[in-house]
Amino acid sequence: MLPILGQAEPFMRIFPMTSRAFALLALFAWGFAAQSASAESCAELRELHGADIVSVHCGGAPSASFDAQGRLWVAFVQNKHVYVSHSDDKGASYSTPVRVNEEAEDTEFNGENRPKIIVAPQGEVMLSWTTKTSSNFTGLIRFSRSIDGGKTFEVPRTVNDDGLTTGHRFDSLFLSASGNLYLTWIDKRDMEASLAIGDAYPGAAIYYAVSKDFGKTFSSNYAVSQNSCECCRIAMAPQGDDNVAILWRQIYDSQIRDHAVAVLGPEGEVSGLDRATVDDWYIDACPHHGPSMVQAQDADQYHMAWFSAGDLHKGIYYARYDLGQADSNQLIEVDATPGAGHPSLAQHGDELLLAWKGFNGVATQLQVMSSKDDGKSWSPVQTVFNTEQASDHPLLISDGKAIYLSWSTAEFGYVFEELSHDN
Amino acid sequence: MTIKRTSTLCRFLPKALLVGVAIVSAAGASFAAHADNIENFGTQSFAQIKSAYEGKPFVVSLWSIDCAPCRVELKMLGELKKNDPDFALVVISTDSIENREEAADILDSYELAGIKTWMFADAFVERLRYSVDPLWHGELPRSYFFKADHSFESHSGILTREQIGKYFPSIEQ
Known part of the structure; x- marks a missing residue:
């Protein structure tokens, strides 16, 4: 069956083509100069190179970032190892993957849990991930780095410092402009302490650690907030040169799973802790559905996108959070269609993009819309990819020059495509 | 909410008894090549499960290995099923069947x-979720009460004994 997709459908009836070519045509319709086809499906690679091939197109739950020189770095999981590949042509070709952890670990890789990679201005390649240690939601926050440009990696370290076999999972990594490396995660040490004295403890807690020497050493662990949701990724965005703002799903009144925001400092300072979304999602369950956040043009304002099935809001929503006023505004219902989920935001210049997944019963659609006025008004929604096979959550990243889609798919392999208009 | 952690996994039933229970299960039994009683859930599976329960009420509980609240629900369902083997219960894990040993x-x-x-x-989990219920977002635990005419009600979050008792007044709690 041919993919059917928005405006280009009549064209498809006349000129059948591969899904990949069609996806590029859809990108072209969205208004980008589509790059040459680079991604290959893992199935194709396995046919060519054997079942054991390690590739960015075969690995699980990749994530990507650019270094100061514009080189693209991608981390992914395959066969209980984290691997790193880089690309000097923005994803058209990739270096041979380098193994980060020599010893196999049960590295988590799924939509909400994936290895993170950041390259410092001086070239340290820094990674965090979560290693599962049992079937009962336990894990370790792991960190490794390379100080030789990604050729070799240091033996991974455990950053959570409680020594407990409990939940330390859903890591996120952020480097401030001043060089503070923040590693946040969801932590169950306080839940353990409560249960030990017979007290109920809804959810988990948010913890973090800071490195001021690009991952050589880390601070002790700092607590941010009690009673977080235990199964959603944490979003991170700059606050000043030194600090980081984070957004996560928090449990309110023991039952409501909406979102909280806070600003973290390098010495364990937590400020601005407040409720960021009011959706009233009463649910005693795991949504497995974390938010996205980027800084707005006003440095105290943040663009947020998230999913809720609450009493007040059902679907994907966008709003702007004002840190100074501790208030959110410009609330927009992005997509309330059943199956819509996993939004990701990125901003470059005056262009703000929001990407997410839709599902129409047959195919997943990669949906994108853009705003040129800091989130006040938005373009119509465009479908830029359409696939009838499995796919990861989509992620948007920027290199300071453009915005790119980072998306692992069964059909197209690892998709890395420019989405912004204004380059 | 209190999560009881299961630090030791105990095996209660001898294999022969496990197989015996599978044979009398209401949805109809088929022998798998594996030692467990876990079947592939594909795009047609839910329709097949509904046919197997034609004209009968049943409960569906969806869970995953990674979902802590699901364990609370599984514990309660296990106790109900033990007390009342006729309890029409369909349990579906949303994990890949590649992880069947951990699930088992x-x-x-x-x-x-x-x-x-x-x-x-x-x-392609979106398609499988859709086959169960297009309105389900993937949150877990997720459950469904199917009446005899197969009209149904859905629930997100941990099921309680009271909810099940409401739909199955005859069940031995």
């Missing part, structure tokens, strides 16, 4: 390894 161990610890259960057997 967890089901075993709640005395649910003896009944036929299902695991997602297609990486």
